[in-house]
Amino acid sequence: MDAVNPVKGNAQKAQDDVLVRIEKLWTVFGQGEKAFSVHQDLDLEVRRGEILTIVGGSGTGKTVLLRHILGLTRPSRGTVRIDGQEASALPTEGASARMGMLFQHGALFSAFNVLDNIAFALREQDSLPEEVVRDAALVKLQMVGLKPEHALRMPSDLSGGMIKRVALARALIMDPPLLLLDEPTAGLDPLGSDEFCALLLDVQRELGLTVIMVTHDLDTLYALSTRVAVLAEKKVIVVGTPEEVVQFKHPFIETFFLGERGRRAMQPLPQQAAQ
Ligand SMILES: Nc1ncnc2c1ncn2[C@@H]1O[C@H](COP(=O)(O)OP(=O)(O)O)[C@@H](O)[C@H]1O
Ligand SMILES: [Mg+2]
Numbered sequence: 001m002d003a004v005n006p007v008k009g010n011a012q013k014a015q016d017d018v019l020v021r022i023e024k025l026w027t028v029f030g031q032g033e034k035a036f037s038v039h040q041d042l043d044l045e046v047r048r049g050e051i052l053t054i055v056g057g058s059g060t061g062k063t064v065l066l067r068h069i070l071g072l073t074r075p076s077r078g079t080v081r082i083d084g085q086e087a088s089a090l091p092t093e094g095a096s097a098r099m100g101m102l103f104q105h106g107a108l109f110s111a112f113n114v115l116d117n118i119a120f121a122l123r124e125q126d127s128l129p130e131e132v133v134r135d136a137a138l139v140k141l142q143m144v145g146l147k148p149e150h151a152l153r154m155p156s157d158l159s160g161g162m163i164k165r166v167a168l169a170r171a172l173i174m175d176p177p178l179l180l181l182d183e184p185t186a187g188l189d190p191l192g193s194d195e196f197c198a199l200l201l202d203v204q205r206e207l208g209l210t211v212i213m214v215t216h217d218l219d220t221l222y223a224l225s226t227r228v229a230v231l232a233e234k235k236v237i238v239v240g241t242p243e244e245v246v247q248f249k250h251p252f253i254e255t256f257f258l259g260e261r262g263r264r265a266m267q268p269l270p271q272q273a274a275q
Pocket of ligand 1: 056167
């Protein structure tokens with residue numbers, strides 16, 4: 001409590017609640033006449049402990065936005081800050097301790113078994129004894145719902161759902177506070193997708209993670225999102241709970257949320273209800 005200046009106290013708290021702050025971001029690719037912009041004056045805040053879902057049409061710059069947060073793409077203008085620090089200025093060393101990433105086509109290292117895939121970032125640090133590395137990887141293996149006997153399997157012997165689980169364990173090996181997911185349920189069947197969402201929610205709660213996710217799957221969006229940010233016209237046009245965002249008048253939102261697929265996702269198990 002700040003008895004002297006409660007307003008300032010609240011402002012400070014609001015600041016601390018924000019883990020990722022993107023301000024007036026411009027992303028321009030290409031040179032001269034071929035230059036084109038993907039983001040223009042894009043603003044976005046991601047709060048600690050939330051699952052923020054980014055949606056937008058194909059090619060609207062969702063993956064590029066994740067790359068900015070990872071510090072892999074530098075803003076042409078504007079800033080991307082993680083905990084107050086400029087993302088692209090942070091050293092690549094130790095990056096996996098700051099944030100975990102599940103890539104859209106997140107292949108595992110095919111020559112490494114499951115445990116060695118999970119342990120990769122920790123082993124790369126070369127600072128811990130082998131038993132400690134193995135134990136840490138086994139803890140993560142179990143956290144994602146796999147069994148110790150899966151540890152020695154090779155990626156080629158895993159189902160799509162298991163590959164996602166291993167990729168998640170690998171992203172979390174350094175206990176990062178922030179997890180980025182690019183289309184985490186793409187390529188999974190509906191059952192596998194539901195299972196992976198349930199796992200993500202468990203892990204997010206257990207570890208108190210902040211999650212930034214890109215998805216075009218409405219079931220995944222409704223299962224996981226605290227808030228949704230809609231990317232259109234080179235910026236974030238609206239951010240809010242799924243219920244709030246659906247109310248926003250914009251052609252993309254109408255097509256995306258209120259089309260056939262959208263209505264289905266908002267009414268769980270309509271077939272069963274009709275029977
Ligand atoms: N490194 C790059 N150089 C040039 N253009 C790029 C680069 N990365 C992405 N783009 C372009 O930026 C746009 C947004 O890409 P992306 O973020 O991958 O879209 P999506 O929203 O489908 O994830 C696309 O037109 C893509 O071709
Ligand atoms: Mg993409």
